[in-house]
Amino acid sequence: MDTPDRPPRAAATAAVEMLRPFAAPDWGLIVLEVSIQDSPVFNFINSLSPIPPPKPSDSAHNVQLFKSSDLAPVSSIFASPHVNPAKESKLPIREDSVQLSRESHSPNSVRTRTGATSSIIRMIRCKNIVSENCSITCYLNDSTSSKASQPIQLCGGSAESDTNQNTDGKKDPTTEQDRTDIEFVLLDQCGPEKMDSSQSGNNACENQLSEQHKDELGSFDGGYMFAHQPHSDMLRLAPPFESETQLVNETLQTDNVYCETLLTDGPSGSYTQNSAPDPHLYWAGAVEGCATDYTPQMLPGACQSQLVPNDQINNKLNEPSDYMPMDHNVSSQNLRGMRRRCLFNEKSGAANEGAKNSSARHSTNSTTPRRKISSSDNNLKTLRTPPCALPGIGLHLNALATVPKDKMVPHNDIQSSLNQASNVPSAVGSSPPTDDPHTINDDSSQTAVVAYVGESSQGSPKKKRHKFDNGDGTSCKRCSCKKSKCLKLYCECFHAGVFCSEPCSCQGCLNMPSNMETVLSTREQIESRNPLAFAPKVIRTEPGQELADDSNKTPASSRHKRGCNCKKSSCLKKYCECYQGGVGCSVSCRCEGCKNAFGRREGVALLGIEEAKRGCEEKDGGVKEETTDNDKQLVIYQDSINLTPAESVLATPSVVDYRPLVALPPLSSKKPRSSTKLGGYSSRLEGHLKSDILLSPFESYAEMMLGDGTSNVLKGESSPQTSVKVVSPNKKRVSPPRIGTGLSPICKSGRKLILKSIPSFPSLGVDITNEDPNTSSLAP
DNA sequence: GAGTTTGAAACT
DNA sequence: CAGTTTCAAACTC
Incomplete structure (x- = not known):
């Protein structure tokens, strides 16, 4: 003994x-x-x-x-x-x-x-x-x-x-x-x-x-x-x-x-x-x-x-x-x-x-x-679980919470569906890096879950598309870091707040559970330097929408967190974070020759003279397009005008969102689409969200990392995203969820979840949507 | 799969 | 804060 x-x-x-x-x-x-x-x-x-x-x-x-x-x-x-x-x-x-x-x-x-x-x-x-x-x-x-x-x-x-x-x-x-x-x-x-x-x-x-x-x-x-x-x-x-x-x-x-x-x-x-x-x-x-x-x-x-x-x-x-x-x-x-x-x-x-x-x-x-876990990276890697191993249960749970009751299926069904999902690597677990690594997609996670559920109940196969993307942004990003040890923002996994796993091809990876302390400390360090470092690069608003289907969706209103700085890519390649995130460039972008299919920066009428000038220069390439875009942008702009001040702020950190909704190019093909990321600001935020709903460890993690005070900023009361106007593919305005809606409990929770999960900009207003008693009860 | 390009992140 | 370097993803072949 x-x-x-x-x-x-x-x-x-x-x-x-x-x-x-x-x-x-x-x-x-x-x-x-x-x-x-x-x-x-x-x-x-x-x-x-x-x-x-x-x-x-x-x-x-x-x-x-x-x-x-x-x-x-x-x-x-x-x-x-x-x-x-x-x-x-x-x-x-x-x-x-x-x-x-x-x-x-x-x-x-x-x-x-x-x-x-x-x-x-x-x-x-x-x-x-x-x-x-x-x-x-x-x-x-x-x-x-x-x-x-x-x-x-x-x-x-x-x-x-x-x-x-x-x-x-x-x-x-x-x-x-x-x-x-x-x-x-x-x-x-x-x-x-x-x-x-x-x-x-x-x-x-x-x-x-x-x-x-x-x-x-x-x-x-x-x-x-x-x-x-x-x-x-x-x-x-x-x-x-x-x-x-x-x-x-x-x-x-x-x-x-x-x-x-x-x-x-x-x-x-x-x-x-x-x-x-x-x-x-x-x-x-x-x-x-x-x-x-x-x-x-x-x-x-x-x-x-x-x-x-x-x-x-x-x-x-x-x-x-x-x-x-x-x-x-x-x-x-x-x-x-x-x-x-x-x-x-x-x-x-x-x-x-x-x-x-x-x-x-x-x-x-x-x-x-x-097998003993050896310190060597190789060993560690071998031990890493393939993403598919545990197909985002959390997601599933989360999804469950968010899934409207009508969509809910008996546990058996759900479980079977979940299991199914687990069986299908492509579905949830082992998936290639998320389509949009830069956007936090709570929705996507939800989507995934929903999809499974729906699959069983509705037979919608949708989820399997994104093999490695569980949609919540929590799936492995399959990084291939060599020198950063996956402890820098260079590493997508690290940036996304997930541990590296088998799919990753990184070397000397320290972004592993075994190095939790290191990871956390590093994150803190980075955050101290840049509070929004882990925020999703693109903030997306409407989660629910995208669940339905990618094809017709216009990009949810979203915005690049900081704006790109592209020079040679013309914002037409994935080098551009805006483009990659499926969002148009905004005023905050410093890109040159922006041709972002999702919305050019210069297209904004409100831009300053400088912008206008620059826009003229850029127009060489495609006046025609621009016009179209502008129209679209106009429409959007009006919508944004309707927003409450808070909403407006939230909606467009950079000012007003001009993105052409309709024009979204091949977005559908692009990853971000499928999953709507609520756009928490950071993984942390995401965590908060989840935690709020599910009482997941995220909360604790966030707290752990940030400390309550720190996290509070992100927790924030309101999340811009929430307030952000979502435009439906049809240009119909999607009204933000309201508290006390008659949604079924699940629905509510889902909604709430989203809302809550939406990390607020540090200074932005109050969380509009957190009203769900259930959620609140769950939240620590 | 290797090499190049690119722009963000990190550093000074 | 600006300039430079480093880095890894995206891209090309």
Whole structure:
């Protein structure tokens, strides 16, 4: 055992004994001891009456499942060398904890935990993601006591409450009365039986995840962990994914499958929720709320009484103290994260069953000793998760939030669709760099999600177009940096706020989860120099529009953040950021010979004389076009006039937006189009947005990086984008979303999300749209 | 795929 | 702040 310094206590011992039947002879129960000893639950255990031995059937079952031979090396789980010890100490910081009702998390979820106490989940922002990686569930059900089940989740197992069991009517007769169960859900290792095809899919997914996140454990900050409700019977370290199915023993098999990958995959926590799953995001926190979105049914049952082979555990525990904090909190957090991860895997994994390489991957991972993450870039890169591995779950979640209710499909459907998406690299995950790297496209993310959802429900294939663009701007940009180490704005990934991943061809990359601190510090540095450095180069306003379809869309009103400085490209090539972003040049541009198809700078009637002069010069090339453009611009201009002062300001940082809406050239073909990026100013902003809606780690990340004060600027109250007028393709003005609209909750949230997400210019007005109660509630 | 062009980012 | 250098994407072949 690795916890020599902590002599096992009686309770712990009892628990261990209870679990022993499930474990292979050589397995250690260290996990239990480690996790429980100092936890409040420990006291419960002590006070509890003797624990009845596990059911024979279960034990037998488990034993079979968990043959040590079948177990994949789990050492990797805790092995992350990248864990930052310093961060670990920070763990359970309950700052700004957010309480989320379960309902809020999963409005659609069929099942919600009935336990009154359990209904509220407190999300704690913690600096160390490691904590989230694993969850251990320990249920202390004492029927005799008035208390409902007192589950302690040590591992992402099923957290069943008595009520749930009753509901299912699948209670184990033996346990119904006088039930004093301690269900320790430890890292589950699936036995051979469980290794069915579906499982393989999961495994594959898990493997991917593990690889991706091995690095990340230590690096991610801003994760959230659930704290246990002060008055709650339940100490919930893991997100509440209770599903009826989980409760049932029958589900164990499936559950086992579900959890199985956890061990194999390793520590990387399931960044189940939105961004978390996406290795590329800096803000990797998992959002509990998101997790809840998954329907219980969909979720694999909890892994009950699943033990992790000792060696595996030992391996994890044996990890250098730096990486493997023995702290109870830490361990529990880790476990929790794992659980979440399982959840995630479960989802994606199920979908991924047929995924290519899944089997191969799984086998490889399980059979081969865990790869240590080496400092070398190459190794790191190999470990990087392909973007496709975790197709932007966050996005999905986000999308879900934003998707109008009418478009919402049952969780099953959604999940399947999501899974589908995950399966299709092109769809979300592994995609080539976003079409528009410079625009932050929250919408796109939404789009992606929506598309999936829609796909299932509506059959719209649209999303698959942008292979590597998940649309939210969070996908890997596939940079190829050589000297910047991906820590400068030169690096698109860095600029976009995402970690480099496999698709990248960068050298000496430091933009990885393992270097989170470096990345953050660098970002801060850059931001200190230029607050808008990470702002999207192009600010786009209307997210929703573009979701529909690219082809007819005129570019949403958007504007280049700073204006280009093109000289030779005439703003007709992607060298021009304006052009690249699918927006016309504005007054703020200093380009020479602007011929931007999206709108020339000189076209602006309002331009100063100098501009006019320059325009004359430029006209040589195409007076004709200009005229056309001007007309168009005029139209737009009028629209902008209608804007409120604030809106106007927001709409055109540079003054007035003259962009010709109609003329947009080949925009449709251009990337930006498909996804409407709300244009947060920066990735941070984006993060805020997401965080607001989903409670994603983004928030924490943003806070982390910027500090509340700093972030506030961007958070800002109003986002120009929001105020920015969106012109529909038809030139119809799109009215900005209003607070209190009659939209369905989801719709609202989506809208709100967008609005909120819209980062405001530092000095710009107030956020018009943040009204959604739900959103607000979610927002920390 | 290698080399060139380009303009932003970084540096001084 | 302006000029220069560095950098990586975009582009060309």
